[in-house]
Every structure is written in structure tokens, then in C-alpha cells.
Amino acid sequence: MRVIAGELRGRKIKAPDGLHTRPTTDRVKESIFSMIYSHLADSIVLDLFAGSGSLGIEALSRGAQKAYFIENNKQSLGIVKENLTILGLLDQSVVLLTDAIRALKEFAIKGEKFDIIFLDPPYMKGFIIPCVEGIEVNGLLNTDGIIVIEHKVEDVLPDEIGNLLKMKDRRYGDTNISIYSREALK
Numbered sequence: 001m002r003v004i005a006g007e008l009r010g011r012k013i014k015a016p017d018g019l020h021t022r023p024t025t026d027r028v029k030e031s032i033f034s035m036i037y038s039h040l041a042d043s044i045v046l047d048l049f050a051g052s053g054s055l056g057i058e059a060l061s062r063g064a065q066k067a068y069f070i071e072n073n074k075q076s077l078g079i080v081k082e083n084l085t086i087l088g089l090l091d092q093s094v095v096l097l098t099d100a101i102r103a104l105k106e107f108a109i110k111g112e113k114f115d116i117i118f119l120d121p122p123y124m125k126g127f128i129i130p131c132v133e134g135i136e137v138n139g140l141l142n143t144d145g146i147i148v149i150e151h152k153v154e155d156v157l158p159d160e161i162g163n164l165l166k167m168k169d170r171r172y173g174d175t176n177i178s179i180y181s182r183e184a185l186k
Contacts, residue, residue, distance in 0.1 A: 006061030
């Protein structure tokens with residue numbers, strides 16, 4: 001795995017061993033970042049189910065101001081920290097060992113808000129809707145913020161979740177990318 005664009009273009013990223021993570025392919029990652037390019041500059045990013053931290057790291061490389069990485073697996077979290085250290089991104093990052101729903105509640109208590117939230121949970125495990133609802137109920141998305149969801153094609157998502165509308169939906173093999181916001185993407 002590698003950073004595909006921005007300040008850190010071409011730098012390698014380690015991925016956790018084993019089957020508990022499913023790294024985003026370069027093709028899908030490039031497509032995601034092409035779709036959200038206008039939202040990246042100086043953004044505050046949340047990478048839920050971070051795995052290796054690839055999506056949050058890519059956002060930092062492309063101009064995001066700060067990224068929060070949430071992971072509940074200790075091995076994966078260690079890889080995220082290692083990647084951030086090697087790439088010199090620790091000062092722009094917050095790394096937390098916790099589950100996604102608990103993290104969302106803690107962010108609400110602290111008054112945190114995000115411009116971009118990446119949601120890449122294990123496929124077909126029922127995490128997506130509760131997480132998006134948690135983001136919405138806890139008011140964690142800035143007014144013009146977006147949620148980028150990577151999911152299996154068979155896991156069909158509704159056109160609306162709370163006050164959020166599905167603005168983009170793209171298929172890449174057996175992977176789907178759905179982007180939700182309160183308004184049309186610019």
C-alpha cells in the first residue's frame with residue numbers, strides 16, 4: 001500500500017497482517033479522493049474503522065489539517081501509529097483505541113465536529129446505519145461536511161439517513177462508495 005497523491009505521494013503504508021482488515025485499493029482510493037477533492041483543504045477528518053489509517057493519511061497528504069483515527073483492534077492501531085510516525089504526521093493526528101459508536105459519543109461530549117468522515121467498517125456486519133445515525137444524532141458533521149462510506153455492493157444503503165442525502169454512489173467491482181451530505185457536492 002502507498003500514499004497515491006499529495007505531499008507524501010509514493011510513500012509506503014504498512015497494513016496489518018491477517019484477515020481482520022481489508023485495505024482500500026489504490027483504484028478505489030483515487031476515485032474517493034477525486035470525488036471529494038473540493039472538501040480536503042484544511043479539513044478536519046475522522047477515519048472510523050481506520051485499519052492501517054490509509055484514508056486519513058491520504059487526506060492529510062492532500063491538504064487536510066488534522067485527522068482522527070479510530071480503531072478497536074490493538075494490532076491495527078499499532079500499525080496506524082507506526083505509519084503516522086514514519087510519515088511525520090503524528091502532530092496532525094489523534095489516534096484512539098475504541099469502538100466507533102463509543103468514539104462518536106465521546107466526540108459529542110467534547111464538542112468535536114468534522115468536515116469529512118470516512119466510514120469503512122467490516123463488510124455486511126450492520127455497522128453503517130448505526131454509525132451514520134450516531135454521527136447525525138451527535139451533531140458531529142459540520143454543515144457542509146460529508147460522510148464517505150466504503151461498503152460491499154450487496155449492502156444497499158438508503159437514499160436518506162436522517163437529514164443526510166446520498167449524493168454520490170459509485171461501484172468498483174464488489175465495492176461501493178456512497179457519499180452523504182446535507183447538500184449537493186460541489
